Amino acid sequence: xxxxxxxxxxxxxxxxxxxxxxxxxxxxxxxxxxxxxxxxxxxxxxxxxxxxxxxxxxxxxxxxxxxxxxxxxxxxxxxxxxxxxxxxxxxxxxxxxxxxxxxxxxxxxxxxxxxx
Amino acid sequence: xxxxxxxxxxxxxxxxxxxxxxxxxxxxxxxxxxxxxxxxxxxxxxxxxxxxxxxxxxxxxxxxxxxxxxxxxxxxxxxxxxxxxxxxxxxxxxxxxxxxxxxxxxxxxxxxxx
Numbered sequence: 491x492x493x494x495x496x497x498x499x500x501x502x503x504x505x506x507x508x509x510x511x512x513x514x515x516x517x518x519x520x521x522x523x524x525x526x527x528x529x530x531x532x533x534x535x536x537x538x539x540x541x542x543x544x545x546x547x548x549x550x551x552x553x554x555x556x557x558x559x560x561x562x563x564x565x566x567x568x569x570x571x572x573x574x575x576x577x578x579x580x581x582x583x584x585x586x587x588x589x590x591x592x593x594x595x596x597x598x599x600x601x602x603x604x605x606x
Numbered sequence: 607x608x609x610x611x612x613x614x615x616x617x618x619x620x621x622x623x624x625x626x627x628x629x630x631x632x633x634x635x636x637x638x639x640x641x642x643x644x645x646x647x648x649x650x651x652x653x654x655x656x657x658x659x660x661x662x663x664x665x666x667x668x669x670x671x672x673x674x675x676x677x678x679x680x681x682x683x684x685x686x687x688x689x690x691x692x693x694x695x696x697x698x699x700x701x702x703x704x705x706x707x708x709x710x711x712x713x714x715x716x717x718x719x720x
Contacts, residue, residue, distance in 0.1 A: 494649070498641075521707075523707070529613075530608075530712070530713075531712055531713075532612075532695050532697075532710035532711050532712045532713050533650065533697075533710045534710070535707045535708065535709065535710075537633070538706065538707055545706075546705060546707055548607060564662075573694075581648075581649055581650070585706075593653070594652035594655060596638055596652070596707060597642075597649030597650045597651070598649050599647075599648055599649045600649050604685075
């Protein structure tokens with residue numbers, strides 16, 4: 491399977507702990523996105539990378555959140571000192587620049603975080 | 607500030623009939639629009655897109671219409687099938703503003719009745 495993969499798929503943690511999610515995009519896709527989705531809402535933009543450069547960050551990305559894409563391939567999203575409000579599905583997507591001919595993002599299956 | 611709005615949280619349609627899902631936007635800089643389908647516990651799956659230079663794009667049973675003056679787009683599914691039952695999201699981006707992020711609506715849950 492050469493799609494976008496995310497790990498772990500599920501994470502349960504206690505409030506105050508740190509968590510890290512990993513995303514492996516489709517190879518040769520140079521844009522990588524992180525979104526967050528809560529129940530009844532659409533995906534909310536967090537940040538995106540073009541190669542290793544983080545080009546844009548949402549105001550939703552507080553200083554407890556950090557994302558990296560050190561070699562322009564896989565990416566990590568770390569949440570420090572988790573809070574119950576961080577409970578959500580964290581979605582990663584990749585895109586080959588404008589998404590090829592149709593501009594689409596290819597999403598992974600997401601990492602569900604539950605903060606107790 | 608919800609720049610992309612899907613005002614109908616749910617829609618039920620009989621199998622074989624047309625499903626029409628609507629999406630409104632407020633940012634006139636948006637120049638690319640996407641529709642995604644999402645099943646529970648899965649990531650969103652791309653369906654169809656449209657550029658602001660067009661007013662219609664068709665792919666099989668799926669057609670997207672764009673009305674720029676009304677800042678409105680719609681997704682038509684004909685004929686609807688039970689397997690189409692899912693949550694549908696529209697998304698928009700404004701690449702001419704130098705950003706490639708996509709803003710998503712809140713989704714419409716479609717239920718196709720057999």
